[in-house]
Amino acid sequence: MSEFTGKVVLVTGAGNGIGKGIAEKFAKHGANIVVVDYNEEAGQKSANELTKKYQKAIFVQADVSDPEASVRMREKTFEAFGRIDTIVLDAGIAYHDTVDQISIEEWNRVLATNLSGFFYTVKAFYNDFLTNKGSMVFISSGSALTGTGGGVAYPASKAGGEGLMRGLAKELGPKGVNVNAIAPRVIESGLLTVNYPTKESQKKLIDQIAVRRFGQVADVANAAYFLADPDNSYIQGQTILLDGNRSIR
C-alpha cells in the first residue's frame, strides 16, 4: 500500500515522454490514471499499457488549449473513477524560432498550450480540489529562469505557468491543496531534440551539465511523485530546478 493506492491521478501529455513516465510512476504506486493527450494513438497505447501492467487507466483525447476539452476531461474522469486527487500538467510544445520568424499564430499556439492549457485544466477541476484537497504538479522548464530553450514564446509561457502556480499555491494552500512545479532541463525526451537535433550538439551540451548526463524521464517522474505525496505537503508554491546543475554554476 502506498499513499496513492486507490487515488486518481490525471496527467496531461501522458501519451509520450515525460508525461508518460510520470503516469507510470503513479500507476506503479497504485493510482488509477487518466491519460490525457491530443495524440489518440499514443494516448490510447499509454492507457492500455498501464491497465495491463497495473490497474485501470483511461485515455481522454483532449487538446489542452481548448477550454471545452478540459470540461470533457473532468466529466470522463468522474464517469470512470468518481474522484480526482492529483493533476500533473505536462502537455507542452516548443519551437526553435527567433522573434522575426515567430508568427502571431505560433506565439498564440505556444501560449494557448503551455500557459492557458494549464489554467483551463485547473479551472475544470477547481471545485473538486476545494472539497477533496489533493495536489497539483506543474511541469515548467529551466527556460522560465534562463530565457533559453525554444524561441521567446516558450520561456514566456513557462514563466507565466510558474506565476499561475504561485498564485494558486496561495489561493489553494489554505484549502489543503498542494501546488508546486518542476523545472526540468535537458531531459532525454521529445522536446530535447527540438533544440539539440544532432549528436554533436548533444555531446557539447553534456559537458555543460555538472553530473555529466542528460536527465531521464524517471528523474522527473520521481520528483513529481515526491511533490504530489501528502507526506511532503509543507513544500508549497515552489519550483524544483531539475537540471543536473547545468543552469547555476
Ligand SMILES: NC(=O)c1ccc[n+]([C@@H]2O[C@H](COP(=O)([O-])OP(=O)(O)OC[C@H]3O[C@@H](n4cnc5c(N)ncnc54)[C@H](O)[C@@H]3O)[C@@H](O)[C@H]2O)c1
Ligand atoms: N524534454 C526536456 O528536456 C524538457 C525540458 C524542460 C521542460 N520540458 C517540459 O516537459 C513537458 C513534456 O516534454 P517532453 O519532452 O516529454 O515532450 P513530448 O513531445 O515527448 O511529449 C509531450 C506530449 O504532450 C502532448 N501534447 C502536446 N500538446 C498538447 C495539447 N495541446 N493537448 C494535449 N496534449 C498535447 C503530445 O502529444 C505529447 O504526447 C513539456 O511541458 C515540456 O515543456 C521538457
